[in-house]
Amino acid sequence: MKAWLFLAFKDLSKRRRETLMIILAITIGVVGPLFTTALNNGMQDAFVGNTVNVYTGHLQIQPNTGDTVISKSESVLSKVTGIQGIVGAAPRMNGGVEIESRTEKMGIAIFGVKPSLEEKASTLAKTVERGDFLDDKDKNDLLIGTSLSEVMKVDVGDTVLLQYQNREPVEFKIKGIISTGTFELDRYAIIGTYDTVKELIEKDDASNIIIRLENPDESLKYKLILQKETTLPNIKTWQELSAGMAGMIETFGVISTMTSGVSVFVAAIAISLIIYTTVRNKIREIGVLKAIGARGEMIMRIYLAEAIFIGVIGTSLGTIIGLFLIHGMQQNPLIMTPEYGMKLIIMPRISLGSILAADLSILLTCIIGGIYPAIIAARTNIIKAIWSG
Amino acid sequence: MERIGLIDIKDLRKIYSMGKVDVHALRGIDLKIEKGEFVALMGPSGSGKSTLLNMIGLLDTPTSGGIVVDGIDVSFLNDNQRADFRLKKMGFVFQFFSLLMELNSLENVALPMIMDERKYDRASLLLELVGIGDRADHYPSELSGGQQQRVAIARALANEPAILLADEPTANLDTESSNQIVELFRELNGNGQTIIMVTHEHELGEKADRIIRIKDGRVV
Numbered sequence: 001m002k003a004w005l006f007l008a009f010k011d012l013s014k015r016r017r018e019t020l021m022i023i024l025a026i027t028i029g030v031v032g033p034l035f036t037t038a039l040n041n042g043m044q045d046a047f048v049g050n051t052v053n054v055y056t057g058h059l060q061i062q063p064n065t066g067d068t069v070i071s072k073s074e075s076v077l078s079k080v081t082g083i084q085g086i087v088g089a090a091p092r093m094n095g096g097v098e099i100e101s102r103t104e105k106m107g108i109a110i111f112g113v114k115p116s117l118e119e120k121a122s123t124l125a126k127t128v129e130r131g132d133f134l135d136d137k138d139k140n141d142l143l144i145g146t147s148l149s150e151v152m153k154v155d156v157g158d159t160v161l162l163q164y165q166n167r168e169p170v171e172f173k174i175k176g177i178i179s180t181g182t183f184e185l186d187r188y189a190i191i192g193t194y195d196t197v198k199e200l201i202e203k204d205d206a207s208n209i210i211i212r213l214e215n216p217d218e219s220l221k222y223k224l225i226l227q228k229e230t231t232l233p234n235i236k237t238w239q240e241l242s243a244g245m246a247g248m249i250e251t252f253g254v255i256s257t258m259t260s261g262v263s264v265f266v267a268a269i270a271i272s273l274i275i276y277t278t279v280r281n282k283i284r285e286i287g288v289l290k291a292i293g294a295r296g297e298m299i300m301r302i303y304l305a306e307a308i309f310i311g312v313i314g315t316s317l318g319t320i321i322g323l324f325l326i327h328g329m330q331q332n333p334l335i336m337t338p339e340y341g342m343k344l345i346i347m348p349r350i351s352l353g354s355i356l357a358a359d360l361s362i363l364l365t366c367i368i369g370g371i372y373p374a375i376i377a378a379r380t381n382i383i384k385a386i387w388s389g
Numbered sequence: 390m391e392r393i394g395l396i397d398i399k400d401l402r403k404i405y406s407m408g409k410v411d412v413h414a415l416r417g418i419d420l421k422i423e424k425g426e427f428v429a430l431m432g433p434s435g436s437g438k439s440t441l442l443n444m445i446g447l448l449d450t451p452t453s454g455g456i457v458v459d460g461i462d463v464s465f466l467n468d469n470q471r472a473d474f475r476l477k478k479m480g481f482v483f484q485f486f487s488l489l490m491e492l493n494s495l496e497n498v499a500l501p502m503i504m505d506e507r508k509y510d511r512a513s514l515l516l517e518l519v520g521i522g523d524r525a526d527h528y529p530s531e532l533s534g535g536q537q538q539r540v541a542i543a544r545a546l547a548n549e550p551a552i553l554l555a556d557e558p559t560a561n562l563d564t565e566s567s568n569q570i571v572e573l574f575r576e577l578n579g580n581g582q583t584i585i586m587v588t589h590e591h592e593l594g595e596k597a598d599r600i601i602r603i604k605d606g607r608v609v
Binding site: 001003006007010011013014015284285288289290291292293294295296297298382383386 | 443446448449468469472473474475476477479480481483485487489490491492496500501503504505506544545548
């Protein structure tokens with residue numbers, strides 16, 4: 001065994017308690033960034049995933065600039081559904097109405113959907129918590145979000161009145177309570193069948209067409225294909241539609257990364273201080289080592305090896321514990337109800353790249369933290385060192 | 390027995406700058422020490438004897454003058470060459486007990502051999518030689534001062550050095566331990582080991598082959 005490795009190992013094992021404490025500090029320094037990154041990814045998946053799956057679709061054909069509807073939407077729809085790689089497409093109609101229950105009254109958005117097409121174009125049908133999903137033949141039946149149902153104090157089977165502008169109020173029955181995990185559909189909108197809504201809000205055609213792809217990552221490619229096939233220019237990808245939300249979550253991510261950065265920095269300072277203190281306390285021993293023939297570079301290697309050893313063990317432990325926690329939470333996802341019972345299922349997720357980035361940055365910080373005291377040790381003047389202490 | 394020159398010192402000077410004041414620690418030392426000699430450097434405190442020992446041991450560099458050790462002019466060696474020279478040619482015993490606390494006696498003795506990438510089977514033999522073979526797995530904190538100094542001597546002998554340098558090796562020991570250490574030096578010298586020992590104790594100095602007296606940085 002090389003002398004520097006032998007001495008580093010002996011020094012660390014002699015100072016077992018300090019070594020374990022600093023390893024623990026590094027471990028916590030690793031677990032923090034890994035877990036917050038995974039949680040942030042999970043939150044992004046929950047918000048963006050829910051929004052894309054039930055609200056925006058992977059692609060959305062929108063009316064031409066200046067129009068409020070897509071004219072001849074049926075013809076557009078038939079062109080779209082024939083394209084390979086497109087799982088489903090469904091037209092939707094949006095408008096605003098006033099909803100009145102026995103106790104509450106408020107303005108609300110209303111969506112008209114074609115239930116049979118929605119089953120392929122979105123996961124809306126799977127979000128029913130109580131009651132049933134809509135049927136193409138339904139008239140004056142509604143789906144209402146969990147949050148809104150609590151606000152309106154209504155449940156499955158209850159009736160509400162919907163009024164469009166100054167028209168006569170129309171009675172609707174609550175057929176199902178949905179929990180989509182999106183603010184738009186759980187709190188601020190109700191859903192009826194396409195034809196009923198069309199009649200209620202007096203619109204001529206679809207407000208948009210949502211499209212579900214086999215591979216969501218190919219959204220840009222399909223956007224170009226659809227623009228060519230339909231000659232409609234106003235097609236948005238899910239990335240464009242959820243950019244605002246993704247940006248907001250990314251901001252949270254930046255904040256959590258900065259917080260993690262602070263914990264990494266603290267770990268590096270801790271390593272640096274502990275090794276520096278060790279060097280100061282062992283100055284005479286360093287002098288003796290140099291006197292009996294140790295080169296400066298060997299002394300430097302001892303303390304660098306200690307920093308690397310502590311860094312590697314701390315990082316490995318932190319990664320194992322972090323992944324264990326992430327795995328545990330994947331088995332038991334975090335269910336959050338941020339507002340009026342709107343349900344968000346947060347399942348942490350972390351990529352190999354993120355793990356490597358966190359591990360390498362912490363390891364690098366440990367090494368940098370060890371360099372300064374190692375240099376001090378290497379440059380120690382033999383005579384002064386021997387006569388110190 | 391014919392003796393071969395081992396150390397040749399010519400006009401060795403060392404000046405320490407203490408702010409605006411220059412302290413002349415060595416003022417032109419000329420000295421020859423032969424192989425197999427046991428030399429005692431003696432003199433009052435501040436006379437320069439430890440400084441001279443540090444120069445011979447390559448722990449410090451002279452301001453001027455030359456030192457030839459074992460045929461090599463060590464004045465021109467760089468830091469790494471000096472470290473290698475100390476490892477292979479010198480053995481040090483200091484006044485304080487200079488063992489590494491995290492290593493046991495055997496490991497302390499083996500250290501120079503590990504540093505020189507040699508086998509360290511001799512370590513236990515050396516501990517036997519200095520009379521503490523039964524303390525091989527004891528840590529310095531478990532040894533008396535005299536025992537620690539014996540381990541330090543065994544460590545100094547690890548790489549079969551040309552010169553054993555001892556700076557007041559008995560200063561922190563009781564009389565009995567001091568006598569034992571000097572007896573050990575005599576035994577080692579009897580086996581051909583060159584020893585240079587700094588001491589201010591006349592009784593110990595008289596056990597050397599030759600006493601070199603230093604005063605005000607000069608040999609007197």
